[in-house]
Amino acid sequence: MTVHPGEHKKIQDLHPEEAIAPGSALCAGCGGLEGIRLALKELGENVLIANAAGCFTLLSVFPFTPFKGSWLYTTMAAPVPAAQGVRDALDIRREAGRLAEEDDFQVMVVAGDGSSADMGLAPTSAAIHRRLDFFYFCYDNEAYGNTGFQLSGASPYGSATQTAPATAGHPAGAELGKKDLFEIWKAQNPPYIATVSPREPIDLSNKFARAKSLHGARLFLCLSPCPTGWGFDPRETHLIAKLAVDTGIFPLKEYIDGQVVHTRVPKKRVPVENYLERQKRFRHLFQPKRQDEIITRIQQGVDSYWARYE
Amino acid sequence: MNKQVESPKGRIIKSRHVKLGTKNKKGQTFTDVNEMFFEAERTASFLTGSEVIREAIKRASVGMSIAYPITPQSEAAALIGELYAEGYLDDYFRGESEFAVMSQCAGAAFGGMRVFTTTAGPGTLRAMENFSMWAGSRLPIQVCVTMRGVNSPLSIQPDTLELSYLLESGMLLWHAETAQDLYDFILKGFIVAEQPDVHLPIAVCCDGFFVTHTKDTVELTPEDLCLTPYDPYKSPVPCMDMECPPIRMMRDPFVMKSNYISYSTHASWQQEVRAAIERSRKHTAALIGGLIDVENNDRDILIVSSGTAVSQGREAIRLLEEEGIKVGLVKIKTIRPFPHEEVREAVKNAKHIFVPEFNMAGWLAREIKSVINDNDRVICGPQVAGGMTLPSEVIVEEIKKYLGIKVGSLAGRGS
Numbered sequence: 001m002t003v004h005p006g007e008h009k010k011i012q013d014l015h016p017e018e019a020i021a022p023g024s025a026l027c028a029g030c031g032g033l034e035g036i037r038l039a040l041k042e043l044g045e046n047v048l049i050a051n052a053a054g055c056f057t058l059l060s061v062f063p064f065t066p067f068k069g070s071w072l073y074t075t076m077a078a079p080v081p082a083a084q085g086v087r088d089a090l091d092i093r094r095e096a097g098r099l100a101e102e103d104d105f106q107v108m109v110v111a112g113d114g115s116s117a118d119m120g121l122a123p124t125s126a127a128i129h130r131r132l133d134f135f136y137f138c139y140d141n142e143a144y145g146n147t148g149f150q151l152s153g154a155s156p157y158g159s160a161t162q163t164a165p166a167t168a169g170h171p172a173g174a175e176l177g178k179k180d181l182f183e184i185w186k187a188q189n190p191p192y193i194a195t196v197s198p199r200e201p202i203d204l205s206n207k208f209a210r211a212k213s214l215h216g217a218r219l220f221l222c223l224s225p226c227p228t229g230w231g232f233d234p235r236e237t238h239l240i241a242k243l244a245v246d247t248g249i250f251p252l253k254e255y256i257d258g259q260v261v262h263t264r265v266p267k268k269r270v271p272v273e274n275y276l277e278r279q280k281r282f283r284h285l286f287q288p289k290r291q292d293e294i295i296t297r298i299q300q301g302v303d304s305y306w307a308r309y310e
Numbered sequence: 311m312n313k314q315v316e317s318p319k320g321r322i323i324k325s326r327h328v329k330l331g332t333k334n335k336k337g338q339t340f341t342d343v344n345e346m347f348f349e350a351e352r353t354a355s356f357l358t359g360s361e362v363i364r365e366a367i368k369r370a371s372v373g374m375s376i377a378y379p380i381t382p383q384s385e386a387a388a389l390i391g392e393l394y395a396e397g398y399l400d401d402y403f404r405g406e407s408e409f410a411v412m413s414q415c416a417g418a419a420f421g422g423m424r425v426f427t428t429t430a431g432p433g434t435l436r437a438m439e440n441f442s443m444w445a446g447s448r449l450p451i452q453v454c455v456t457m458r459g460v461n462s463p464l465s466i467q468p469d470t471l472e473l474s475y476l477l478e479s480g481m482l483l484w485h486a487e488t489a490q491d492l493y494d495f496i497l498k499g500f501i502v503a504e505q506p507d508v509h510l511p512i513a514v515c516c517d518g519f520f521v522t523h524t525k526d527t528v529e530l531t532p533e534d535l536c537l538t539p540y541d542p543y544k545s546p547v548p549c550m551d552m553e554c555p556p557i558r559m560m561r562d563p564f565v566m567k568s569n570y571i572s573y574s575t576h577a578s579w580q581q582e583v584r585a586a587i588e589r590s591r592k593h594t595a596a597l598i599g600g601l602i603d604v605e606n607n608d609r610d611i612l613i614v615s616s617g618t619a620v621s622q623g624r625e626a627i628r629l630l631e632e633e634g635i636k637v638g639l640v641k642i643k644t645i646r647p648f649p650h651e652e653v654r655e656a657v658k659n660a661k662h663i664f665v666p667e668f669n670m671a672g673w674l675a676r677e678i679k680s681v682i683n684d685n686d687r688v689i690c691g692p693q694v695a696g697g698m699t700l701p702s703e704v705i706v707e708e709i710k711k712y713l714g715i716k717v718g719s720l721a722g723r724g725s
Contacts, residue, residue, distance in 0.1 A: 050417070072420065074447075075439050078413030081405065085376075085417020092373060092400045093422055123413075126406035 007206045014205050015041045021066040025058040029234025031241055032056065032139030032224030034198035036110065039137060039220070042208035045069045046105040047135075048086060052079040052120055054112035055146040056139060069105070077119040080127045083107045083134050108135035114144040117153030117179045128188045128217040135211065136219040138181065141226035149229035149281075153179040156249075157301070158294050159281045161229075166284035172294050173284060177301070181221055186255050190217040194254040194263075197223045199241035203263050207254055214256075223250045231280020243275040248302045262309060269306065272299045328538050334371065336397055338536040343501050346537065347494075347597065352529035359522035362489045363428065363454055364389035365530055366496035367398070371539040373423030374401045376414045378433060384456040384522040386428045408433035412440035412453075419449035422542030424500060427451070430518055431458035434472045438479075444511040445480025445583050448547050450503040450540070451511045453481075454496060457617075457668075458518035459696025468517040469696030470617055473645060474673035480583045482512040482590055483646040484598075485616040489526040491643070492516050498597040500537060506544050508590040510583065515645075517618040517668060587647050594644055601649035604656050606638035611709060612660040614640040614653065614678055619666045619700060626666075626705035637709065642674070650681040662712065663688045666705050670695045 008014060019040035026033045032055070040047065045068035051057055053076035060071045074082040087107050093099040111120055116138040124136065143161045144150040151161040151174055160166045160173035185193050191214045196204040204222075211218040225240040227233065232240055244250035245264055249272060252264040273295060276282040285291045328340045341350070346369075357365065363386035367375070375394070377387035394402035400423070405411035408429050415425045429437055434455055444451055457472050459465030476483055482503060486492040495514045503512040516522065595601060605624075613623035620641045627637045640656045642649060657663055657678075665675040665688060675690035682688070692708045694700045710717045 072417075074413050074416050074443055075409075078410055078440070081410040081413035082417040082420075085374075085414040085419070086421050087417070088374060088401050088403075088414075089418045089421020089423045096400075098422075122406055123410045126410065130403065 007209065008202050011201060014038070014201065015044075017041065017044075019043070019045045019047070019068045020059075021068075024066045025061050026055060027226075027228050027234070029227040029237040030055070030224065031198045031226065031237050032141060032222055033059075034237070035139060035196060035204065035222035035224060036137060038198065038201050038204050039196075039208050039222075040067075040069070042205050043106060043108070043135070043212065048072060048083075048105050048107050049110045050074070050079040050083040050086065050107060052076050052109070052111035052115035053146070054115055054139075054144075055141070056110050056112065057146070076115055078123055079109045079111055079115070080120060080123040080132075080134075080136070083109050084127055084130070084132050087133055106135060107133075108137055110137045110139070112145065112152075113138060113140040113142060113154035113181075114152040116140075117181055121184075124185075125188065128185065128190045128219075131216050133215050134217060136217065138219070138221050139224040140221055141224040141229055142178065143226075143229055145226050145229045149226075154181070156298075158276075158285060158298050160284055161281070171284070171291055173281070182253070182255070185217075185219050186260070189258070190219060190255075191215065192218040192254070192256055193221075194219070195221045195223070195250065195252055197241050197245055197250065197252060198225075199238050199245065200252060200264060203252055207263070210254075210256065229281070231283070232278055236278065240275070240278060243270065243278070246270045247272045247275045248306050249275055251305065265309075269302070272302055330538065334536060338369070338534050340371070340538045341535040343498075343537065343597070346531055346535050347498065350531050350535055352531055354527050355530050356525055357489065357528050358525050359456070359489045359492055359516060360384045360386045360389060362493045362528050363496065364393060365528075366493050367426055368393055368533070369531060369536045370426070370497055370500055371424060371537045372399050372426045373540065374415075374418040375399055375426045376403060376405050376411045376418070377427065378405055378408045378411045378429065384428060384430060384518065386454065386456065386522070390426070390428075408437040409440065412437040412444070415451045415453075416440060416444055416447065416449055419444075419451050420447070422540070424504075424540035425449075425451045426454070428454040428456060430456045431460045431466070431469075431472060435460055435475060438475060441476065441479040441481055441511065441513075446579065448509045448545070448583075448586075449511055450500075450509050450545075452496065452499050452503060453511070453513050454492075455513050455515040456518045456522045457515055461696065465696035466518070467696045467698070468519045468618070469669050470515075470517060470667065471669040471671055471673075471696070473515055474669070474671050476513055476515075477646065477673065477677075479513075480510065480580075480587070481646065482508070482510055482587060482594075482644070484512065484514050484594075484644050485642065486514060486516040486521065487617055487620045487641060487643075489521055489528045492521060493528050493530065494598065497531075497537065500540070502590050502593045502597060504540055504544075505590070505593050506546050508586050508593065509546050510586050510590070515617070520618045520621075591647050594647070598643060600652065601642070601644045601647070602652045602656060603641040603643065604639070606636070607640060607656045608659060609636050609638040610659075610661040611635070611637045611664070611713075612640055612657055612662070613637060613664050613666065613705070614642065614657065615666050616642040616645065616674055617668065619668055622700050622702050623664075623666055623705060625702035626709070629702055629706050630709065635709070635713070645674075645677070648677055648681065653678060654682050657682055657687070660687060662709075664705065664709055664712075665690055666700060666708075667691070667693045668696075668700055669693060
């Protein structure tokens with residue numbers, strides 16, 4: 001792991017100001033909310049969020065908003081094009097001297113995994129291609145959570161969702177693997193990509209701090225343990241997030257200067273079972289009958305991922 | 311910041327965003343709309359409709375234009391790219407789809423730019439979700455819709471069906487008959503759409519191919535005069551600002567919660583958008599000389615239409631006149647706001663009203679039927695779908711058949 005000078009080393013180093021107030025309409029224990037809270041601590045309040053319809057659209061509900069920064073909703077599939085328009089217009093106005101520097105702001109897209117992996121992917125790809133200067137924050141709870149947890153392109157193999165329940169004919173639930181957005185984005189060589197976890201605040205903050213000094217598309221995939229969709233007690237969010245990293249299911253990494261660097265490597269990986277068995281969406285793998293074949297396949301997927309780096 | 315000035319035909323808010331008479335970076339003089347449209351001398355040019363779009367945008371002080379690059383219906387977007395290369399626009403780029411383009415336009419308008427784009431046919435439908443969003447966000451974006459077929463089997467021929475999809479989008483909809491209309495509507499459309507009491511998106515529509523690809527004589531305003539740029543600070547919902555609408559409003563979306571305040575805010579906002587369309591009438595009438603044009607409406611038989619169907623109707627009237635049948639004409643220029651009063655008044659003495667249309671849906675006939683008395687006077691047709699022309703002979707035949715006059719078959723005439 002590379003240590004960068006001047007980076008945060010302990011929790012007390014994090015920015016004391018909050019750019020998002022508590023008490024929003026999101027579910028208790030939402031992992032993504034903690035992620036965006038930490039991100040905004042690092043980015044400050046001069047951020048315009050272009051949102052895609054999803055859970056986080058409930059953050060700014062008339063007449064309340066928890067943000068110190070600004071919020072823009074256009075359409076579900078096109079938060080990135082909206083960010084593009086805003087960025088370009090602000091650049092033009094700044095160049096023409098019609099906008100003071102302190103009135104300018106960073107543009108950040110906030111979208112769920114459904115929008116990011118499915119309907120919003122083409123515009124995102126185009127914006128990376130155009131080298132748009134923006135942040136992209138994807139809160140990844142591995143399904144369309146806001147509408148009742150339906151299968152998305154990011155739902156992992158073996159998880160049950162509303163549209164992919166586990167049945168006798170389909171014992172795994174979701175039968176396809178999780179779309180690897182990190183690799184898809186990487187293929188276009190943007191200046192920065194990172195995976196972050198709310199359970200690793202220092203890692204997350206350092207990644208945003210690093211990205212802040214860069215220009216271009218800076219993309220973040222934030223694992224968002226989802227108490228309602230995944231089926232666990234809200235108080236266990238951090239435990240689930242920790243297990244996701246410790247089992248190696250959710251690798252924390254970043255892509256910078258053309259290199260993928262893992263920022264937290266579990267010394268000895270905990271068996272995936274420990275992560276799966278705590279969630280209702282994987283319960284069919286253990287009850288009424290243990291489905292070893294599926295659990296083994298999930299474990300093999302994780303092992304073969306890490307084998308590439310060990 | 312703005313004062314109302316008297317125009318020859320009505321009241322238009324004069325922009326004082328830049329000093330009138332000063333020059334832009336291309337050496338064009340910022341000119342008041344009244345002077346530009348009603349006083350400046352015009353020169354006749356022989357241009358295709360697509361070239362006319364370029365000429366209009368050259369004089370429109372557009373900040374940003376975003377294009378979906380393929381040009382099945384009109385090369386206008388590519389021609390605007392040339393304008394950008396020459397330095398007439400601040401920014402121009404290729405979007406990845408019509409849907410993304412319209413959202414990029416929204417972002418640019420939120421940022422305070424005058425924005426122009428074009429689309430056609432399937433692209434219009436692909437972009438659809440955004441048009442209502444533009445209207446609800448009060449973004450005075452202009453889209454030029456060079457209408458073509460949308461149905462399968464695929465057609466790139468003219469067809470005005472897509473206009474019916476736009477009817478309730480909350481946008482202003484103007485329908486140009488000729489390249490001259492197109493030129494004037496584009497320039498004047500910016501002015502009306504950006505009036506503080508309107509401030510809505512506008513779709514300037516024209517029939518593909520007949521207007522975009524054919525050459526016509528167009529009276530252009532001088533090349534060295536341009537409109538004053540959009541002043542975002544005269545928006546009724548101020549331009550992008552951390553603490554002010556629309557960004558402030560968009561960060562507090564109305565519709566996301568099931569409570570009374572959300573419902574009533576949403577409802578009143580939709581009413582406000584429709585009221586803003588109504589308020590555009592006075593500016594529109596002043597600038598384009600009324601929402602309809604009327605020729606001989608004292609006659610028993612009238613042709614009422616919009617777009618190039620009006621031209622075909624006019625030719626049909628000439629043919630019928632040779633046979634002693636007298637027919638009047640009503641040309642509808644704005645579909646939203648719809649000229650209810652004007653049409654009702656214009657057709658009050660007519661016995662038969664024919665509505666020729668370049669689509670099979672007959673949406674214009676429905677609109678007309680919905681606003682006039684004794685609407686069984688309306689004969690919906692003739693109508694043709696994309697890929698077909700609407701020969702004046704077909705209109706003549708329809709009218710004669712209706713009057714009980716024997717007509718020879720048109721079959722085999724290649725029409």
